[in-house]
Amino acid sequence: MSASPLWRVAAVLRKEVRDALRDRRTLLVSLLTAAAAGPIFLVLIFNLIARQADRARELHLPVVGVHHAPALAAFLERNQAILIPAPPDYEAKVRAGHLDVVLVVDERFAADVAEGKQGTVRLVSDRSRDRAQASIRQAENLLRAYNRQWGTQRLLLRGVAPSVGNPLDVEDVDLATPQQSGALILFLVAFYGLLASVMGGMAAALDTTAGERERQSLEPLLMTPARPGELVVGKWLAVVLFNALVVVVTLAGFYLTLAFAPLPAVGAPFLFGAREFGRFLFVLAPMILLMPAVLLYVGSRGRTFKEAQANVSVLMFVVSMVPAIQLFLQQREPDWLVLVPVSGQYMLLKLALRGEAVPLAQLALSFAVPALLAAAALAGVARLVGREASFASR
């Protein structure tokens, strides 16, 4: 009558999967959130980029006192800027975000220029507004171009070569491959993929550890011939399955949105095709295996479901902070970072998205530490579960 350990692991796995599938509401919520993340987020960010591009193409520039500098006005209009008279309360309007940037020509402009002094113009803007950045930059560039043209003309009149006044010739060479230009979007895609692999198994892991204890079904389970290790491995495999499902659904959301949704053409050509989908799954695999083990451990340490939930949210916060910190540091990551779970995966995801090859050695290293940690966590859970009975008794 005695069965093999494998048989019992399979029995636990079957039961846990069925149990979690019956929890329709939790399942639906986590899968819908995963599926919706990609589309919602991509549509928002693409529209933002498209709107900024529109603003940049067509600069509506409110002006004050432009009749003091008719040549400047003519130059701006020649360069496709549309000059409109600024309202009298333009400063308040800029502050409130109704206007991006206002050009003010000093009333002494003509007189100053006539006396050979520098003429003063002011660009009034609020640089804390991301939305306004494109307009501000374009207005600045136009003024700088006018300044250069005017100065060059003066030098030429005096018989001086323009290169005397401009000894430095700066050429802009942008090495970004087409995929790199959508960098921010791509990093956010990586972040969401990573987040899905971290959080995907949360509900199932808590339910099968802290939930099982709170329902008082763990103790009877420990009186069956199933060894603690077999129970834990079965539960872990079940949570891994759900975690993988959430990751696949999240990535599919990104993939389908990019492939089929009517997104505005913003000239941010990057790829998230079947190849990237596969690479993502491969890079995230260590997390899909590790996080359920960690969640099971945290779940079995909590004395109650509530306590376990509180501990898990702390863990989630820490884990999701890691890529955010990496994004803000904006530094080239050191090579050893690939060994650190989460950081390493984030790094490799970015490589995959940039269209660069993911080195096999790096990939192998990124599996090593999570594999060890997962094994340690599972051994820890088995020990906790084995001690459960003596805990429960007093």
Add this chain to the structure above:
Amino acid sequence: MIAIDRLAKSFGRKREVHAVREVSFVARDGEITGLLGPNGAGKTTLLRMLATLIVPDAGTARIGDLDVVRDRYAVRERIGVLSDARGLYPRLTARENIRYYGELHGLPGPALSARVDALIDTLGLAPLADRRAQGFSQGERMKVAIARALVHDPATILLDEPTNGLDIMSTRALREQLRSLRSAGKCLLFSSHVMQEVAALCDRIVILGAGRVVADGTAQALIAQSGAATLEDAFVTLLGSGEGLAA
């Protein structure tokens, strides 16, 4: 058969809580042995040691020819336990709850199905069998827990306060079930703090007080030993007081 020899277990950081001090007795096959004692007498700790959940500090206990410490997993295949924690999986049906334990005991598919059907039939679970355990009443949950504990047809059955929270009808049904298990030659050990319960059902009674065996014998033997007129008086006399017992 259960043979317990000078079993002891203490808890606490300095082992200052002596739950079971020294307990020896034998429970035979084909008999229902009652374990009676007030709350805190050590009944649950004793049953947990027999169920291999906790390891005794001293003494030995054997289920058949197996030692509860050395052969713990083999022991688990031979015992059916209804412990005081008897949670079901609320999202699984009664049948699935029972099947799960059968699978963990390694019963092959067809034999398991037949066994589960038979248990559902004898325990009167048929109307509940394919409903989720979510909304079951105490008595219904109890029946499923018993079926789960018996799914592998164990020779030895341990029950910790099985009638707790049951109404009269469920209690009577449970007694019937236990009697039929006795006729099938099983060894049943049944703990309770309810005198009537033990008196009505058990062939032999072991009275526990403060972690020791106070008396051990048939109802008649206990009455004779204490010199009291009724079984109830005998309990009180033997324990020194009736505190913690329910009539």
